[in-house]
Amino acid sequence: MEIVNRISQMQKISREWRKEGKTISLVPTMGFLHKGHLSLMEEGKIRGDYLITSIFVNPIQFGLEEDYGDYPRDLEQDCKLAKEVGVDVIFAPSVQEMYPKGFQTFVEVEKITETLCGICRPHHFQGVTTVVAKLFSIVNPHLAFFGKKDFQQFVTIKRMVLDLNWEINVIGMPIVREEDGLAMSSRNKYLSQDERRSALSLNRSLDLAKKLYQEGIRDTEKIERGVKRLIGEEKLAEIEYVKICNKVDLGEISQIKSEALLALAVKIGKTRLIDNCELGGEEQN
Ligand code: PAF
Secondary structure (H helix, E strand, C coil), X not given: CEEECXXXXXXXXXXXXXXXXXXXXXXXXXXXXXXXXXXXHHHHHHHCCEEEXXXXXXXXXXXXXXXXCCCCCCHHHHHHHHHHHCCCEEECCCHHHHCCCCCCCCCCCCHHHHXXXXXXCCCHHHHHHHHHHXXXXXXXXXXXXXXXXXXXXXXHHHHHHHHCCCCCEEEEECCCECCCCCECCHHXXXXXXXXHHHHHHHHHHHHHHHHHHHCCCCEHHHHHHHHHHHHHCCCCEEEEEEEEEECCXXXXXCECCCCEEEEEEEEECCEEEEEEEEECCCCCC
């Protein structure tokens, strides 16, 4: 496994692989890898000839008050894990390499990013789409893999690729959970024992929503209310949003008629966690 820090070197490698007619898979990450990331890499390995993982904590997707400085980092352990899954190249550029002095071009997807997480994190998705657009243009992958825990990110990137006519297949992979049901996230590391116990209410509330749906409830407000009540019982939890929306464009719906998404963001102590489940339809990828 090769570790590449320079953009020019990464471009050269993928250019050569493309010339050989090989299929390139990319798994973009911010490092501190967990089983969720590894599941994306395993799929990337199966579906492509070569697998590239990028590790870059992208400063422009964090708000001023957010945890960019504290975001967990462990490149050595990440390299070990990536090697075990069979990653061919880790692309780990510096901030200077990605955003040199004078950088002033940003990619923005509009409507889909203005709801859910976009309300409390107004510049977040612009930061994500800009860095992912750069990674796509540097690596030039055929396939790119994203976890559906960040469902809004996944549909936003799909939209960007469609709108910009890039020939990249954006693949969404199922949420990977800890044994107790907590969705895997690098930020779980911030949780104290009590907070972690409270955080389990997120997954429990999704189970409740699925149960209500199975019982025939289609009124989104009713399901959202049940979910909010369950999470609200946790003293350490502060709900940012609980929303059922259209799975394709994240638009508001009052009744679940076809495929819908229940998405939520909750602060447990100082840690902001997101989770979601799909209601009424096949999984999207
Ligand atoms: O999901 C993430 O880890 C990040 O948002 C991504 C896609 C790697 C962009 O920085």
